[in-house]
Amino acid sequence: MASNVSDPTRSLPLIGVSTYLERAQQGVWNVRAAFLPEQYLQSVTSSGGIAMLLPPQAEEVADAAIARLDGLILTGGADVQPELYGAERHPTTDPARVDRDAWELALFRAAERRRMPVLAICRGLQLVNVARGGSLQQHLPESLGTERYRLGGGAFAENDVDVTAGTTLAGVLGDGEFRVHSYHHQGIDRLGEGLVVSARTDDGLVQAFEDTSNGYLVGVQWHPEENA
Helix, strand or coil: CCCCCCCHHHHCCEEEEECEEEEEEECCEEEEEEECCHHHHHHHHHCCCEEEEECCCCHHHHHHHHHCCCEEEECCCCCCCHHHHCCCCCCCCCCCCHHHHHHHHHHHHHHHHHCCCEEEECHHHHHHHHHCCCCEECCHHHHCCCCCCCCCCCCCEEEEEEECCCCHHHHHHCCEEEEEEECCCCEECCCCCCEEEEEECCCCCEEEEEECCCCCEEEECCCHHHCC
């Protein structure tokens, strides 16, 4: 018999969150496993959503996965393959994560077709920029002459970004100066098609962008899950 009691959890949005596949050891087991820092999950649930993990898998199922979701978060992690934007590999660029790049590109394109809300974080912002035909600076200490964005050792750097008035991002954070947590050595070079910058640092580096059509896409170079 069906219950007449409404379930409030049915109205909670399902947010897909991309994950890594990493070698992990627990007890006697040493296997590749889906991995993601808990901060991402806490940020989704504390905002009233349900986090659904999306580890790399066959690209052809990406559209079916996205069809069941209300939003997508592309998370941070290893560098995007420079071959995807026609550049030679810099010595400091991470080894290629072919499975993750292919999976997340498929997820993003499926989300785009539906105009689904997308938040792209750090590597996620870089991947979206590449998906839109843009390119990356592979090593900021070389191109900008600064180590300010990656201290190393798992310690997040703090940087001030200037959020542009009138943008979707400003509608969330307010415009003007905002302090963020950074951990990256790459950044935007050529901006991808249909993207507009919504925040920069004082050295001119793009720190956030969004889609110019209807605001369903926001990318940030920093880690908002570390500074909720």
